[in-house]
Amino acid sequence: VDGDPESPLIHIRLTPETLVRMKRSGGAWTKTDIDRVLAELVEEAQKDGVLLTPAKYVDEHERLLPNSSIRICVSSAHTRKEIEKCAHAVKSAVSRITSKKR
Numbered sequence: 001v002d003g004d005p006e007s008p009l010i011h012i013r014l015t016p017e018t019l020v021r022m023k024r025s026g027g028a029w030t031k032t033d034i035d036r037v038l039a040e041l042v043e044e045a046q047k048d049g050v051l052l053t054p055a056k057y058v059d060e061h062e063r064l065l066p067n068s069s070i071r072i073c074v075s076s077a078h079t080r081k082e083i084e085k086c087a088h089a090v091k092s093a094v095s096r097i098t099s100k101k102r
Contacts, residue, residue: 002069011055011069012090022098034068037097042070044093050086
């Protein structure tokens with residue numbers, strides 16, 4: 001989990017440790033592979049009624065391209081219950097995705 005404390009945006013990224021645990025059979029993880037896993041994570045969370053979005057960048061316009069992530073925007077309009085539901089859905093989706101063989 002990544003982001004500025006003053007910003008309502010939170011970025012969720014796959015850590016190197018998580019990627020190692022996922023045991024990819026095809027060699028090293030590429031950006032495309034990681035983007036695909038994050039897209040799966042978005043789909044899994046949606047099954048639990050939580051809408052997430054992958055962060056998008058115009059690669060050729062970025063000086064320092066950030067690592068792929070899922071972007072979550074929290075607002076004061078969200079209730080504690082909604083935030084907890086989102087956190088649970090993300091945690092559950094991560095568990096389901098990281099347990100799959102690659």
